[in-house]
Amino acid sequence: MGLKLSVWLNEMTAGRPPSSSSAFPPLAVPTSSRLAITLNSSPVAPGDCRSHWSSTHRSPHFLLSTCREEVTRTPVEQSSDGVRAEVGVKSGLHLWEVLWSPTHRGSHAVIGISSQNCPLQASGYSALVGGDSQSWGWELKTNQLWHGSQSLGIYPGEKRKSRSEGAVAPLPVPECVVLVLDADAGTLGYIVHGYFLGVAFKDLPRGVELFPAVSSVRGGATIRLRYLNGTTRDAPALMALCQLSIQKFLGQHRQNQTDKLPLPPFLQRYLLPTQ
Numbered sequence: 001m002g003l004k005l006s007v008w009l010n011e012m013t014a015g016r017p018p019s020s021s022s023a024f025p026p027l028a029v030p031t032s033s034r035l036a037i038t039l040n041s042s043p044v045a046p047g048d049c050r051s052h053w054s055s056t057h058r059s060p061h062f063l064l065s066t067c068r069e070e071v072t073r074t075p076v077e078q079s080s081d082g083v084r085a086e087v088g089v090k091s092g093l094h095l096w097e098v099l100w101s102p103t104h105r106g107s108h109a110v111i112g113i114s115s116q117n118c119p120l121q122a123s124g125y126s127a128l129v130g131g132d133s134q135s136w137g138w139e140l141k142t143n144q145l146w147h148g149s150q151s152l153g154i155y156p157g158e159k160r161k162s163r164s165e166g167a168v169a170p171l172p173v174p175e176c177v178v179l180v181l182d183a184d185a186g187t188l189g190y191i192v193h194g195y196f197l198g199v200a201f202k203d204l205p206r207g208v209e210l211f212p213a214v215s216s217v218r219g220g221a222t223i224r225l226r227y228l229n230g231t232t233r234d235a236p237a238l239m240a241l242c243q244l245s246i247q248k249f250l251g252q253h254r255q256n257q258t259d260k261l262p263l264p265p266f267l268q269r270y271l272l273p274t275q
Contacts, residue, residue: 075219106218112137
């Protein structure tokens with residue numbers, strides 16, 4: 001369960017339907033063992049510094065909350081405004097949760113990553129994150145991927161194209177989106193409703209510090225960041241792989257019945273999804 005349970009509880013608390021009614025499950029792709037183990041782990045405690053938006057690397061039109069985990073865009077016309085996280089990463093696999101209400105997005109609502117040199121304010125209305133060579137972003141209203149001021153197509157794309165004979169309509173993206181940045185592989189993907197939708201961007205620069213980033217043109221847009229978990233480039237531990245394999249075999253409906261397995265009590269407790 002791990003982060004999937006976290007996402008599901010978030011949806012239920014906000015009064016949204018559970019992921020079983022989502023359009024995203026058929027578009028999910030298999031996860032690597034490394035990502036699966038990370039998703040199977042408990043999120044880090046709230047308040048981690050990696051959950052903070054930057055107090056300096058943000059547009060002046062973004063107001064930072066006292067806890068620094070939330071920003072709100074002031075109602076300014078003809079301006080595209082961005083903000084990036086305070087802490088970036090150069091290696092490892094990392095996950096961040098971004099909460100952004102669909103009713104407070106407007107056009108050009110982008111979630112992605114940037115380097116230190118990404119511009120964070122521009123005149124007019126544009127997809128600011130993804131608007132240059134130093135950032136990569138997913139525009140939520142149109143589902144378009146942006147990099148270098150160019151649209152790279154819709155995301156998730158391949159499975160939707162194979163199911164449709166004509167133009168592909170954008171899917172409504174819920175409040176919670178999880179960024180999946182593999183700095184070692186140089187890839188960025190997204191999780192929606194607990195389902196990994198595959199790699200959105202590849203060939204990201206290696207060894208360069210990358211930061212979660214968002215951009216908005218909507219006055220009153222409030223965006224919250226939370227670092228969930230991460231792992232190093234080392235191979236997953238054999239014990240963690242065994243735990244994941246057994247939990248998959250048991251399935252979600254039997255994951256709390258590990259006491260019935262012919263194993264010592266210590267291993268039975270280790271296999272519980274809360275571990």
